[in-house]
Every structure is written in structure tokens, then in C-alpha cells.
Amino acid sequence: MGSLKRLTTLWLNDNDLDGNIPSSIRGLESLQMLYLENNHLEGPIPDEICNLTSLGNLLLPQNSLSGSILNCIGNLSSLQEFIVSWNNLTSIVPVSLWSLQGLIFLDLSHNSFIGGLPLEIGKMRAMNGIDLSQNQLTGTIPSSIQGLESLASLNLSGNSFEGSLPPSIGGLKGLEFLDLSYNELLGAIPKSIEELRFLQNLNLSFNRLSGEIPNGGSFGNFSALSFIGNEALWKCNI
Numbered sequence: 012m013g014s015l016k017r018l019t020t021l022w023l024n025d026n027d028l029d030g031n032i033p034s035s036i037r038g039l040e041s042l043q044m045l046y047l048e049n050n051h052l053e054g055p056i057p058d059e060i061c062n063l064t065s066l067g068n069l070l071l072p073q074n075s076l077s078g079s080i081l082n083c084i085g086n087l088s089s090l091q092e093f094i095v096s097w098n099n100l101t102s103i104v105p106v107s108l109w110s111l112q113g114l115i116f117l118d119l120s121h122n123s124f125i126g127g128l129p130l131e132i133g134k135m136r137a138m139n140g141i142d143l144s145q146n147q148l149t150g151t152i153p154s155s156i157q158g159l160e161s162l163a164s165l166n167l168s169g170n171s172f173e174g175s176l177p178p179s180i181g182g183l184k185g186l187e188f189l190d191l192s193y194n195e196l197l198g199a200i201p202k203s204i205e206e207l208r209f210l211q212n213l214n215l216s217f218n219r220l221s222g223e224i225p226n227g228g229s230f231g232n233f234s235a236l237s238f239i240g241n242e243a244l245w246k247c248n249i
Contacts, residue, residue: 017041024048024070031055032071037062043089049073056095061086072096072118079103080119085110094118096142106131118142120166125149127172133158144190145169152196157182164188168214171195176220178203190214192240200225200244216240223247 018039028050037059045063048070055078056071067089076098084090085107093108096118103126104119112134120142127150138159144166151174152167159165162183173195180189181203187210196218204210205228213233217240224230224238224246238244 015039019065020044020046022046023050026050028052032057032060034059036060039063040065042066044068046070047074048094052076054078056081058083063087065089068092070094072098074098076100080105080108082107084108087111089113091115091137095122096120098122100124109135111135113137115161116140119146120144122146127151128153128156130155132156136160138162140164142166143170148172150174152177152180152191154179156180159183160185162186163209166190167194168192169194173197175199176201176204180204181206183207184209186210188212191218192216194218196220198222202227204228205230213237220244 016038019041021042024046031054032052034057042063043065045066052074056076058081061081061083064086066087069090072094079102082105084105090111091113092115100122104124106129109129109131114135115137116139124146127148130153132153133155136158139161140163148170152172154177157179163185164187168190171194175198176196178201181201186207189210192214197220199222200220202225205225208228210229214237216238220241221243224244
């Protein structure tokens with residue numbers, strides 16, 4: 012494999028590949044797209060992937076990969092799409108990942124990542140979609156999240172995020188999908204979310220939110236299912 016120095020795309024989705032991703036992958040120095048979705052690959056993501064500096068799309072979901080995301084992931088400055096969902100990955104998401112300002116789509120869902128969201132997340136201005144659902148993430152949602160000015164979809168459900176929702180979330184003017192369900196969020200729903208005029212799907216269910224549900228903006232389009240499981244929330248019907 013390592014001798015294919017001019018190869019730009021490697022697409023091996025939906026096979027029965029098993030074992031580890033070979034270290035010889037480092038020889039694919041022109042590789043721009045790596046698709047290994049839905050196989051039986053296991054073991055860690057090899058360090059050698061960080062040598063593929065032309066890589067724009069790295070998709071490894073639905074395998075049995077373990078270990079952590081490499082700190083050297085920040086070397087992949089051309090990376091636009093990074094998907095490692097439905098694996099057995101653990102540990103803290105490295106800060107270097109949040110430095111990839113050209114990243115457009117990030118999916119780390121259905122793993123066992125821990126830790127919180129750093130302030131640096133707000134620097135990812137090209138980001139269109141983030142899915143961190145079904146992990147073990149903690150801490151608060153940083154106010155710097157408003158820096159994600161291109162974001163259309165944000166899914167943080169099924170974690171242990173706590174604290175209040177930052178009003179700055181209303182700065183995500185292009186947001187269409189927001190799922191923060193099944194966390195430990197508390198306090199009021201910021202009225203700034205009324206300003207998200209493109210918001211089509213909202214799920215704040217099963218948190219510890221309280222106070223009145225806003226009624227402006229897109230809130231008139233959301234059913235009670237968007238807020239169920241927050242016993243101290245109430246809606247004014249006047």
C-alpha cells in the first residue's frame with residue numbers, strides 16, 4: 012500500500028476489513044480522501060496518518076477503533092471532514108483538533124470521549140456541522156461558540172454538559188438543527204435563540220432547564236417534545 016505515492020482517493024467502505032490500519036499508510040503521500048467506513052477495523056488510529064498532510068476527508072466510522080485521537084491531528088491542515096463515529100475511542104479530544112480552522116464537518120458521536128469544549132472551538136469559522144452526541148463530555152458550553160458563524164447543525168445530546176445555555180448561542184445565525192437533549196443543563200432558555208430564524212429542529216428535552224419557554228421566532232413551530240423532561244419549564248399560552 013505504501014508504494015502508491017500518487018493515489019489521491021482510497022475508498023474501502025462497507026467491506027469486511029479487519030485488523031489494524033497498517034502503518035504503511037504513511038507512504039500514501041498524495042492521499043486526499045480516505046474512506047474506511049463500516050468495516051471491522053480495530054486498534055488505535057495510527058500515528059502515520061498524521062503524515063498525510065494533503066488529506067481533506069478522513070472517514071473511519073462504524074469500526075471498532077480504540078484509543079484516543081492523535082495529538083498530531085493538528086498537522087492535517089487541509090482536513091475538511093473528520094468522522095470517527097460509532098467506534099470505541101476514549102480520552103480527551105486533543106486541543107490540536109480545534110485548531111483546524113478549515114474543518115467543515117466533525118462527527119465524534121457514539122464513542123467514550125471525556126473532557127469539555129475548549130474556548131478554541133469558536134475559532135472554527137468554516138464549520139458547518141458538529142456532532143459530539145453520545146459521549147461522556149462534561150463542563151459548560153463556552154460562550155465562544157458564537158464564533159462558529161457558518162454552523163448549520165449542532166448535536167451535543169447524550170453527554171453530561173452542565174451550567175446554563177450561553178446567550179451567545181443566539182449568534183449562530185445560520186443554525187438549522189440544535190440538539191442538546193439528555194444533558195444536565197439548567198437555568199432559563201436564552202431569548203436570544205428566538206433570533207435563529209433558520210432554526211427548524213430544536214431538542215432541549217431531558218435537562219434541568221427552568222422558567223418560561225420563549226414564544227418568539229421559531230419557537231411557535233416546536234412541539235412539547237422539544238422541551239419534555241424539564242419539570243421546571245413552563246409555557247405561557249396567552
